[in-house]
Amino acid sequence: MGAHQDRVDLVIKRLKQKGCRITPQRLAIIRILAESNVHPTVEEIYERVRVNFPTTSLATVYKTVSVMKELGEVLELEFSSDQNRYDGHNPSPHPHCICVKCRSIVDPELGSLAHITRELASGTGYRILSHRLDFYGICPKCQGES
Amino acid sequence: MGAHQDRVDLVIKRLKQKGCRITPQRLAIIRILAESNVHPTVEEIYERVRVNFPTTSLATVYKTVSVMKELGEVLELEFSSDQNRYDGHNPSPHPHCICVKCRSIVDPELGSLAHITRELASGTGYRILSHRLDFYGICPKCQGES
């Protein structure tokens, strides 16, 4: 029962509404995603699920994350040179700070991008559905170690 | 001799300064990247190079693009679910509009993100090196076809 139980319950409700079944593995994955603020990879989720459910397969984690992504309950940050990262704590688009040394990802405080998005939509004629804003740099911890 | 000859010459000069050799294949790749505004994939560059140099291999295109990326002469847009896209016309970070239907990518007119970057750096303690801002939506052409 962490502070994230509400989010866990909400995700379960929405998955059930769509006809999905809540298996022990899925429950564990949902919890990890809801409770984590480190934007884990599928591998990291897999390792954590296997602490309690050692027979869980990587494919199951991929499949569950994929279902949650399709339902909009997890935000995927794609990387071609690395594993994708997932945010199930706050699945709506928001800025990220990504450390190029330790690959940590944090959510910065930043004013809304709504006005930028509007400016862009009117300037280009695009119907904007989503966005991605990543800042790449060196985190305070890695700056201290350099 | 297009309007992009200056950029081609500049990239050649910088590659030479770093001890790189300008082979016919590399010259063709540099030209394609400098002249193109469609943010091509490596495959697309490869197909275009092969019109004039049919023996060129995909590995050579990957290697040349990688060298240019390391020298900061091409901007890489990573995708895990698709091929990466490359901007050799303007290699400094800038916003992109990506159509989720036809996968076209255009550079929108948008005010600088410098103030947002400053706000973010002071708020998080990160030393910001770069950023990525993608807007995902439906382009005017695909809206008309829907």
Add this chain to the structure above:
DNA sequence: TTATCTGCAAAATGTTTGCATGCAC
């Protein structure tokens, strides 16, 4: 001349898929 580049093939990486079995509902 010689260090770099090319082209081929193989490897590596991350992710997806097919299918028989198992289990949530």
Add this chain to the structure above:
DNA sequence: GTGCATGCAAACATTTTGCAGATAA
């Protein structure tokens, strides 16, 4: 009981690497 989920292995897509021969400077 039914149909979705699991777990395994194989397939897949993209990118990278190793190396022998070719070539730009």
